[in-house]
Amino acid sequence: MTFMVFNMGMDTATANQFIERLEFNQKNGKSSIKDEVQFGETEIRRFPDGESYLNVLSDVAGLHCVLLIDASVPDEQFLQWIFMAENLKELGAESVGCLIPYLPYMRQDIRFKPGECVTSRHFAKLMSQSFDWLMTSDPHLHRYDCLSEIYSIPTHIVPAAPAIAHWIKANVKNPLIVGPDMESEQWVSDVAGMVGCDYEVLLKERSGDRDVEVSLPKYQSHRNQTPVLVDDIISTGQTMAKAVGSLIASGMNPPVCIGVHPLFSDACVGLLTESGAAQVVSCNTLMHPTAQINMVKLWADAFGRWVRTLELVQDTSLEPYPMALAQ
DSSP states (O other): OOEEEEEEBOOHHHHHHHHHHHHHHHHTTOOSOOSOEEEOOEEEEEOTTSOEEEEEOSOOTTOEEEEEEOOSSHHHHHHHHHHHHHHHHHTTOSEEEEEOSSOOSOSOOSOOSTTOOOHHHHHHHHHHHHOSEEEESSOOOSSOSSGGGTOOSOEEEOOSHHHHHHHHHHHOSSEEEEESSGGGHHHHHHHHHHHTOEEEEOEEEESSSSOEEEEOTTGGGGTTSEEEEEEEEESSOHHHHHHHHHHHHTTOOOOEEEEEEEOOOTTHHHHHHHHTOSEEEEETTSOOTTEEEOOHHHHHHHHHHHGGGGTSOOOOOSOOOOOOOOO
């Protein structure tokens, strides 16, 4: 069984690492993928009026196709994903799935005002119509318990926590993992457990509709540690900048700020740095200069194991394994 991989906007180096890791796992018996994995060739461009032109130059008949998707600007990219998936199926692909590390359109999960569009449901419906499966990392599951509530295809979530923990162990001395709010406690406790360090969760105190103060409980017992603020999505950076300022005002060391998905506005990194952050880093779920935390090993390892459960690969010889700390 052959898998053909098509790069739909992912950083070229990251896409190459994904293929290399799949091949490494094949040679070492750590994957259900037993045959060749290769890159597919395409021609993708836009007509003068902005419409997309797509041409698949590789023979995909009978193959299982994987799209590597960078969703930095989903409104500009979405139709190309759908066109590509539908075209591959028309050309005879056995299946078409996608690795989309940042899954967009998850924030609007309820109709807050009359007439609002619950975009998460409609986006999921459209993706489910064109793809056979989907793999992602740390989607913004706020009011949904799992992706299967809105996606009708098999989905798999690859947690970023092991990669974040590995980076912290290698780069931060005497760390203290700090969550931005109480909802983050389970997540930051997992990261702290993998690092082998303490964690705390910031307390929010509202003094008005727009005024929010944040503080760290028990800060005096952690004054010699380096705070590591961790959140799934950082956009404007306003909330995290307040947290940085509060930690420094409490006498803590300048904190490190980590975001899983770097949806940073143009001013975000500068704002965090000006607020006193020692460093701002993110995972490579999207292309960004701060993306120093490499998720490729986790994606490739998880894909090689998970793919056998999809009825694409009938290999049951491999035993399940726990998600290990990223190496």
